[in-house]
Amino acid sequence: MRQEGLLRHATTRLLGLVPTLLILITIAFFLIRMAPGGPFDGEKVLPPEIRANLDANYHLDEPLLQQYFRYLGQIITGDFGPSFQYKDWTVNELIAQGFPVSATIGGLAMLLAFVLGTLIGTLAALRQNSAVDYSVMGVAMLGISIPNFVVAPLLILVVAVYAGWLPAGGWDWSWQRMVLPVITLALPVIAYIARLTRGSMIEVLHSNYIRTARAKGLPELLVIRRHALKPAILPVISYMGPATAALITGSVVIERIYSIPGLGSYFVQGALNRDYTLVMGVVVFYGVVIVVLNFIVDLLYAWLNPRIRYDVT
Amino acid sequence: MQLHSIRLCAYVVAALTMVLSCHAAGAAEIRRGLGPEPDSLHIHQAQGLAAVNLLRDMREGLITFDADGELVPGQAASWQELDGGKRYRFQLRAEARWSNGDPVIAEDFVWAWRRAFTPETAAATAGLLKDVKNADRILKGEVSVETLGIVAVEPGVLDILLNEPAPWILEILAHPVSFPLHREAVDDPLTAPVNGAYMITEWTPRASIRLERNPAYHATGTVQAEKIEYFPIEEPAAELSRYRAGELDITETIPAGRFSWLEENLPGDLRVYPYLGTFWLGFNFHHPALGFSGELRTALSLAVNREILVKTVLGAGELPAWSIVPPGITGYQPSMMAPSLMSQEEREAEAVRLFKQSGFGRHEPLLLELRFNTSNVHRRVAVAVSAMWKQVLGVNTQLVNEEWKVFVNNRKMGVITEVFRGGWIADYADPSSFLDLFMSGSGMNNTFYQNTDFDMLMKSAALTGGATRMDLLRQAEARLMKDMPVIPLYYYVSRHLVRPRITGFRENVRDVHLSRYLGVILENP
Numbered sequence: 001m002r003q004e005g006l007l008r009h010a011t012t013r014l015l016g017l018v019p020t021l022l023i024l025i026t027i028a029f030f031l032i033r034m035a036p037g038g039p040f041d042g043e044k045v046l047p048p049e050i051r052a053n054l055d056a057n058y059h060l061d062e063p064l065l066q067q068y069f070r071y072l073g074q075i076i077t078g079d080f081g082p083s084f085q086y087k088d089w090t091v092n093e094l095i096a097q098g099f100p101v102s103a104t105i106g107g108l109a110m111l112l113a114f115v116l117g118t119l120i121g122t123l124a125a126l127r128q129n130s131a132v133d134y135s136v137m138g139v140a141m142l143g144i145s146i147p148n149f150v151v152a153p154l155l156i157l158v159v160a161v162y163a164g165w166l167p168a169g170g171w172d173w174s175w176q177r178m179v180l181p182v183i184t185l186a187l188p189v190i191a192y193i194a195r196l197t198r199g200s201m202i203e204v205l206h207s208n209y210i211r212t213a214r215a216k217g218l219p220e221l222l223v224i225r226r227h228a229l230k231p232a233i234l235p236v237i238s239y240m241g242p243a244t245a246a247l248i249t250g251s252v253v254i255e256r257i258y259s260i261p262g263l264g265s266y267f268v269q270g271a272l273n274r275d276y277t278l279v280m281g282v283v284v285f286y287g288v289v290i291v292v293l294n295f296i297v298d299l300l301y302a303w304l305n306p307r308i309r310y311d312v313t
Numbered sequence: 314m315q316l317h318s319i320r321l322c323a324y325v326v327a328a329l330t331m332v333l334s335c336h337a338a339g340a341a342e343i344r345r346g347l348g349p350e351p352d353s354l355h356i357h358q359a360q361g362l363a364a365v366n367l368l369r370d371m372r373e374g375l376i377t378f379d380a381d382g383e384l385v386p387g388q389a390a391s392w393q394e395l396d397g398g399k400r401y402r403f404q405l406r407a408e409a410r411w412s413n414g415d416p417v418i419a420e421d422f423v424w425a426w427r428r429a430f431t432p433e434t435a436a437a438t439a440g441l442l443k444d445v446k447n448a449d450r451i452l453k454g455e456v457s458v459e460t461l462g463i464v465a466v467e468p469g470v471l472d473i474l475l476n477e478p479a480p481w482i483l484e485i486l487a488h489p490v491s492f493p494l495h496r497e498a499v500d501d502p503l504t505a506p507v508n509g510a511y512m513i514t515e516w517t518p519r520a521s522i523r524l525e526r527n528p529a530y531h532a533t534g535t536v537q538a539e540k541i542e543y544f545p546i547e548e549p550a551a552e553l554s555r556y557r558a559g560e561l562d563i564t565e566t567i568p569a570g571r572f573s574w575l576e577e578n579l580p581g582d583l584r585v586y587p588y589l590g591t592f593w594l595g596f597n598f599h600h601p602a603l604g605f606s607g608e609l610r611t612a613l614s615l616a617v618n619r620e621i622l623v624k625t626v627l628g629a630g631e632l633p634a635w636s637i638v639p640p641g642i643t644g645y646q647p648s649m650m651a652p653s654l655m656s657q658e659e660r661e662a663e664a665v666r667l668f669k670q671s672g673f674g675r676h677e678p679l680l681l682e683l684r685f686n687t688s689n690v691h692r693r694v695a696v697a698v699s700a701m702w703k704q705v706l707g708v709n710t711q712l713v714n715e716e717w718k719v720f721v722n723n724r725k726m727g728v729i730t731e732v733f734r735g736g737w738i739a740d741y742a743d744p745s746s747f748l749d750l751f752m753s754g755s756g757m758n759n760t761f762y763q764n765t766d767f768d769m770l771m772k773s774a775a776l777t778g779g780a781t782r783m784d785l786l787r788q789a790e791a792r793l794m795k796d797m798p799v800i801p802l803y804y805y806v807s808r809h810l811v812r813p814r815i816t817g818f819r820e821n822v823r824d825v826h827l828s829r830y831l832g833v834i835l836e837n838p
Contacts, residue, residue, distance in 0.1 A: 037718030042360075045725060045756040046437060049452035053435040087353035088502055089518060097518055153550070160558045168558035169551050170544060171520040259546045259555070261519035274718055 028283040039084035080281035091281035102262035106247030113189035121197025143191030152257040169258040201232040241297035245290040341539040346565040350545040354502035356489040357436035368489040372509040376486040380830040382821025398478030410529040411506040419465035421493035438490040444479035484741035510829035537832035564810040572629035585630035586820035590738035590805035597730040598761040608671035610797040615664035616705035634801035641822035648791040684713040685734035686720035762798035
């Protein structure tokens with residue numbers, strides 16, 4: 001019974017993906033076309049004949065609606081088309097190269113943030129209103145409020161330039177080049193998760209069943225691990241869906257400062273260069289990632305919280 | 314799954330090389346910053362400077378540059394100017410080879426050039442070859458691509474025919490758009506045979522591009538560095554950090570505002586040199602006040618204290634500009650504005666006099682709009698200039714900051730622009746590269762300046778050659794400096810950090826530094 005409910009829920013959610021993406025594609029497509037200027041506008045004005053050749057090659061000479069339906073037909077087959085700016089690559093190739101980089105950094109940052117954040121949050125909750133609580137949460141507050149474009153150059157200066165322990169940037173899949181970006185990316189998330197955990201943990205620790213568990217004489221560690229942790233991290237889990245989506249699709253700030261070839265810069269570069277196909281490709285890809293991650297969060301939620309399992313009985 | 318294991322391998326290999334390369338000082342390897350990611354490594358698609366620089370390392374045209382940025386024979390051993398400058402005959406080097414061993418023949422050039430002019434190729438830079446016979450007519454679709462003025466006389470002899478004499482064509486022959494192509498694997502930059510000093514071995518977009526010495530290159534014996542690694546780093550501050558951390562040998566630029574710090578801390582590495590480019594503010598001649606009054610334009614120009622601008626606002630070695638064509642072009646002396654020799658007080662007095670004469674601002678303060686594209690440097694210049702106008706002339710300025718594409722579009726349309734940020738970097742070291750912009754009907758004449766005298770001077774210059782031509786161009790520029798369609802503010806400079814152990818990096822006005830001339834002094838031989 002429960003299995004079927006879950007399956008039905010999953011199917012409905014996956015089907016909901018189609019209209020969501022269609023709306024997303026339509027809005028993004030016409031929005032970027034409304035922006036003044038085009039991919040071939042620059043300091044130098046191209047001779048009109050060359051401009052016409054370029055437009056024809058990229059079908060920009062067709063009416064906008066025709067281009068829109070051409071694009072829809074194209075992405076159904078999973079083809080995002082050639083990039084306007086990076087002419088030797090297709091958008092599919094660029095995403096295939098950028099996403100693993102962003103996903104690795106973002107995934108590691110999320111993992112780090114989740115482990116450290118819940119740990120710190122729990123610690124603070126257990127010592128509520130003590131010196132530990134205040135100092136830990138004070139540091140967390142600092143983590144949220146200092147922007148990463150301040151943290152990143154400082155880390156580079158101290159760790160890479162002065163100490164020479166790690167490289168200052170760049171990318172070659174070595175762990176040395178991942179450390180600083182992962183830390184920079186994780187810092188605010190650690191802080192946020194710690195605050196979420198602390199809040200809900202305090203609430204849970206005051207509930208009746210925890211009092212019962214303690215009354216039974218269970219050791220405190222067991223009370224936390226077996227009874228308190230699962231319900232306490234529920235808000236963290238629902239936060240993690242969109243947060244993970246944001247982290248693994250790349251951060252333009254981190255990528256620029258550490259010169260990392262991730263997905264985030266394509267968003268900004270694509271939009272600034274009017275690289276229509278690249279912007280669309282990244283938007284669609286990002287949309288799919290968000291929907292899928294939210295879906296996973298739902299499933300995790302169901303597993304963690306029996307009260308909202310998707311059975312009808 | 315496969316991708317996963319590949320990545321795992323990559324991790325291990327990368328980690329190992331990191332550890333190993335830490336101490337084995339990359340004997341003959343040079344690591345260079347590249348600026349942005351190259352837009353294409355195809356000779357007919359590449360437009361950006363990054364791509365052009367890379368292509369010049371991998372490929373070679375009939376003509377190339379020496380370490381000082383001067384033109385020297387490349388794939389051609391020699392050439393003659395014939396028919397009064399309307400035809401050039403090139404003798405190819407007998408030892409010119411593609412990286413796969415095939416000889417480079419005249420047909421390879423003909424084929425590549427025709428390909429550049431085929432509509433399907435849509436080569437954005439084909440316009441550089443506009444002076445080649447029939448180029449414009451082929452683009453318009455009037456005649457077939459076979460009529461293009463390039464003829465393979467013999468496998469080793471190539472003729473290039475021009476519509477009119479155009480001595481600057483020799484420099485265009487060092488630009489990728491005029492390079493030859495081997496007919497194999499044309500569309501794959503990683504596998505296509507090349508004829509330059511280096512071959513590409515690996516390209517990870519926005520991370521690195523690795524080059525290796527090409528043993529088939531005609532001068533490969535003189536190439537010192539076995540390997541070159543280029544790092545595309547968009548953010549100058551990130552490039553500087555990586556240089557300071559010892560990960561780069563040569564940077565593409567330096568971050569704005571760090572010049573004096575570098576002068577103090579890395580004086581031996583800092584290389585600043587005049588560059589063939591001018592920064593100016595343009596006037597839209599469609600604007601009722603600005604287009605009407607030459608006195609007003611000149612007054613606005615003289616009111617700007619360029620010394621303060623370059624010293625305190627920019628402060629990276631830029632030079633005050635009094636002409637449109639920057640100094641440094643062989644055989645040409647730019648026509649400086651007359652007041653360039655005055656003191657700033659005299660200039661300001663003259664500005665006030667002219668401004669009064671123009672009649673503007675007599676009843677109420679003149680309000681102008683100064684438009685620029687988003688950039689720290691542009692903002693600082695705009696703020697400084699508007700303050701100077703206010704102080705000297707009492708002119709109020711509204712600053713308008715626009716995103717690049719929006720700005721470019723507005724400037725091109727010329728409907729809402731008044732005063733706008735402009736400038737030019739030479740396509741080739743010839744005054745016409747700058748002065749052509751101001752011809753009536755030029756697609757890049759954003760000021761919409763029109764003057765028949767100027768047009769006449771430019772046209773007569775095009776029909777002559779040598780010193781006469783340069784003299785006519787000088788007169789044309791003098792005309793511009795009198796009419797002041799733009800206010801030249803400063804001449805650009807090229808800025809690099811170069812490790813003292815790197816040899817063969819010589820500053821030049823074209824800012825070209827082919828990797829084939831670079832070497833490394835080994836610290837512990």
